[in-house]
Amino acid sequence: MAKLLSCILGPRLYRVYRERGLARPRPIRDQAEDPSRPLLEPSWDSYYQPRTLEKHADSILALASVLWSISYYSSPLAVFYLYRKGYLTVSKVVALSHYVGTMMLLLAGIACLRGIGRWTNPQYIEFITILEDAHRYGTPEHKKKLASYNFDFRSWPVDFRWDEVTSRSDSRNVSLLRSEPKHRSAVNGFLHTIKKLPCQVASFIVAHTFGRRMLYPGSVYLLQKALMPMLLQGQARLVEECNGKRAKLAACDGNEIDTMFMDRRETSEPQGQKLVICCEGNAGFYEVGCLSTPLDAGYSVLGWNHPGFAGSTGVPLPQNEANAMDVVVQYAINRLGFLPEDIILYAWSIGGFTATWAAMSYPDISALILDASFDDLVPLALKVMPESWRGLVTRTVRQHLNLNNGEQLCRYQGLCCWCAGPKMRSSPPRFLKISCPTEGMTCS
Template sequence: MAKLLSCVLGPRLYRVYRERGPARLPQDGDEAAEGSPASRESSWDSYYQPRSLEKHSDSILALASVLWSISYYTSPLAFFYLYRKGYLTMSKVVPFSHYAATMLFLLAGVACLRGIGRWTNPQYIQFITILEDSHRIGTPEIKKKLASYNFDFRSWPVDFRWDEVSSRSDSRGISLLQPPPKHRSTANGFLNAVKKLPCQIASYIVAHTFGRRMLYPGSVYLLQKALMPMLLQGQARLVEECGGKRAKLLACDGNEIDTMFMDRRGTSEPQGAKLVICCEGNAGFYEVGCLSTPLDAGYSVLGWNHPGFAGSTGIPLPQAEANAMDAVVQFAIHRLGFQPDDIVLYAWSIGGFTATWAAMTYPEISALVLDASFDDLVPLALKVMPESWRGLVTRTVRQHLNLNNGEQLCRYQGPVLLVRRTKDEIITTTVPEDIMSNRGNDLLLKLLQHRYPKVMGEEGVRMVREWLEASSPMEEVAVCSRYEVEDDWCMSVLRSYRDQHGPDFPWSVGDDMMPEGRRQLALFLARKHLQNFEATHCTPLPHHNFRLPWRL
C-alpha cells in the first residue's frame, strides 16, 4: 500500500534518457542524422510510455489544470460579469460550492486511478523506487540513476543550498541598488506619504498582477504548457548529446532554481576551461535559449531558469532574480569548482539584469557579455503603455520592477562586450529602423562615460553617437577613417595610463590631451566595447559571433 500511495502522489514521468556516451559537441552532420527514421524511432522509444489507465486519467487532470489556469486569469472579468448579473448571492453561491466540491472529489478519484495505472507499470515502479532512495539516501550512485529520468522537477532533491558555504551561512539576504531617498521634513514627509498611498497601492497591484507577467511572459503557466514538448526535446538534447547534468539549487528566499551544466574541461576544446553562465530573456528557457551559443563555441556552460520558469519555483521579481543568480554563482564556484576569473557571464535581453548584478556583486568574475540588452526598463515600459499612464508606469517600475542594468554595469571593473542588434524591434523606443533609439546605445554611453569621463565629454559623446548611427560596417570604418583613428597610438596611451595609475575605473586619461586625441580614444573605445550583429531581437547569436570582451 505504501508503494501505491507513492504512485498516487508521485511526479509525472516524461522521459527515460538513452545511455549517455562521452560528452561531445554537436557536429554538423548530427542534424541530418537526427532526421533519419532510426533516430526518430530511438527518440520516441526514450519517452516514458504510460499504460492506458494512467494515460487517460493524466489527460483528464492536465485538462483540469489548464481550465483552472484559464479561470484564474479571467477571474476578475468573471466576477464582474457575475456581479452585474446578480449571481453572487447566497442562494446561488451555495449550490455552486457543492458543485465545486463534487468536482474536486471526482478529480481526486481520477488521481487515484492514475496512481493505480502507475502501480501496474514496472517502469514507473522502478523510477519511484529510485526517487525515494535519492531522498532517503542521496548517494552519488543513486543520484546518477535518478539523472536518467526526466520528471516533474518539483520532486527532484536539492543538490546545492545557497548557505552551503560556511562563510555565507549568516547572510541576511541579497542586496539590490536602491534609488537615493528624497529628504523632506517629518511633517511634509508624513503628508506626502498619505497623499501617495493610493498611488503606491495602485503600483503594487499593477506590478504583481499583469505587470510582472508582461515583463516575464515565460512565467505564465499556459505558455509553459504550450512550450512543454519543445522544452522536453531541448533537455533531451542537452543530456543525451552534450552530457548535461541537471541540478536543483535552493536560493536564500526558498525558491528552487533549475540548472543544467555542460562540462567541457578535459576535452579537446581549448575554451572548455572557461565557464559561461547564461542568463536567458523574459520568455527564454535554458532548454531552448541563448545557452546554445557558447555551448556550440566549445565552452563549459551553466544554464538556469528564472524563478517561476519551467522547473524553477517562485515569482520573477528583481529581488528573487538576484537571489537566484547568487545561488547559481555560488554553485559554479563551490560545487562545480570554477575560479571566479574563469567565469564569463553571458546574458540575452532582460537577462542583462541578473548578469550585471552578478558582475557588480562578484567583481572578480572574468568578463561580461550582454547581447541585445538595455540600460533601463522605464523607457521601454513607457513605449508599450498609454501616455496617460506615464506617472503610474514610472512609479511602478522604479518601486517594484527596477531593472537598472546601466547603473549596475558601472559598478563592474572587468572587461565588457555589448552586442547590439541592428534590426532590434524590442529594445528600440521608436521603430526598428531607427537604430539610434536602441537602448543598447545608452548602455554603451553610460559605461564609457563612467569609465573614461575625460574622454567622453560633450565632443566625445558626439563622436560615439556618430559612429553608432552608422548602419553598416563600411560606414563604421568610414567614420573612424574620417577622424584618423590610430589603434596602436590609442593602445599605447591606455597602457601607459594603466601602468602609471592602476586599472581601477574611472580613469582621468585624456585630461591633458588635445581634442583630436580625445576623439580618437572615444571612437577606439566604442569599437572595442560594442559589436554589431545584423539581426532582429530574437535571432539566435551564431556561435562564431560569440567572443570574449576586449582586454587592454
C-alpha cells in the same frame, strides 16, 4: 500499500533517458542526404509509455489544470460579470461551492486511478523507488540513477543550498542598488506617505498582476504548457548528446532554481576550462535558449531558468532574480569548482539584469557579454503603455520592476561586450573595460 500511495502522490514521469550508444541509428538514406549529421540519432521518442489508465487520467488532470489556469486569469472579469447579473448571493454561492466540492472529489478519484495505473507499471515502480532512495540517502550513486529520468522537477531533491558555503547566517535577500531616499522631516514624511498611499497601492497591484507577466511572459503557465514538448526535447538533447547534469539549487528566498551544466573540462579544447553562465530572455528557457551558442563554441556551460520558469519556482521579480543568480554563481564556484576569473556571463535581452548584477557583485569574473539587452526598463515600458499612464508606469517600474542594468554595469570594472544588433552580432566581439561614476546609489 505504501508503494501505491507513493504512486498516487508521485510526480509525473515524462521520459527515460538512454545512453548515447543505445540511441537508434539513423536510416542510411538520411545519412547519405546529410553526411554531416551523426549516424546515431538521439532518442527524441524515448518518452515514458504509461499504461492506459494512467494515460487517460493524466489527460483529464492536465485538462483540468489548463481550465483552472484560464479561470484564474479570467477571474476578475468573471466576478464582475456575476456581480452585474446578481449571481453573487449567499444561496447561489453555496450552490456553486457544492459543485466545486463535487469536482474536487472527482479529480481526487481520477488521481487515485492514475496512481493505480502507475502501480501496475514496472517502469514507474522502478522510478519511484529510485526517487525515494535519492531523497532518503542522497548519495551520488542514487542521484546518478535519478538523472536518467525526466519528471516533474518539484520532486527533484535539492543539490545545492545558498547557505552551504556563505558566511551569512540568516536568509536575507542579496543586495540590490536602490536610489537614496530624500530626507524629510517626520511630519512631512508621514504626510507624504499618506498622500502617496493610493498611488503605491495601484503600483503594487499593477506590478503583481499583469505587469510582471507582461515583463516575463515565460512565467505564464499556459505558455509553458504549450512549449512543454519543445522543452522536453531540449532537455533530452542536452542530457543525451552533451552529457548535461541537471541540478536543483535552493536560493535564500526559498525558491528552487532549475539548472543544467555541461562540463567540457575533460576535452582537448582550451576554452572548455572556461565556464559560460547563460542568462535567458523574458520568454527564454535554457532548454531552447542562448545556451547553444557557447556550447557550440566548446565552452563549459551552465544554464538556469528564471524563477517561475519551467522547473524553477517563485515569481520573476528583481529581488528573486538576484537571489537566483547569486545561488547559481555560488554553485558554479563552490560546487562545480570554477574560479571567478574563469567565469564568463552571457546574457540575452532581459537576462542582462541578472548578468550585470552578478558582474557587480562578483567583480573578479572574466568577462560580461550582453546581447540585445538594455540599460534601463522605464523607456521601454513607456513605449508600450498609454501616454496617460506615464506616471503610474514610471512609479511601478522604479518601485517593483526596476531592472537598472546600466547602473549595475557601472559598478563593474571588468571587460564587457555589448551586442546591440545583427551587424554587431555577426562581427568578432570587442571587449571594453567599464569605468563610470556611481554617485547617488546605495546598495541595500
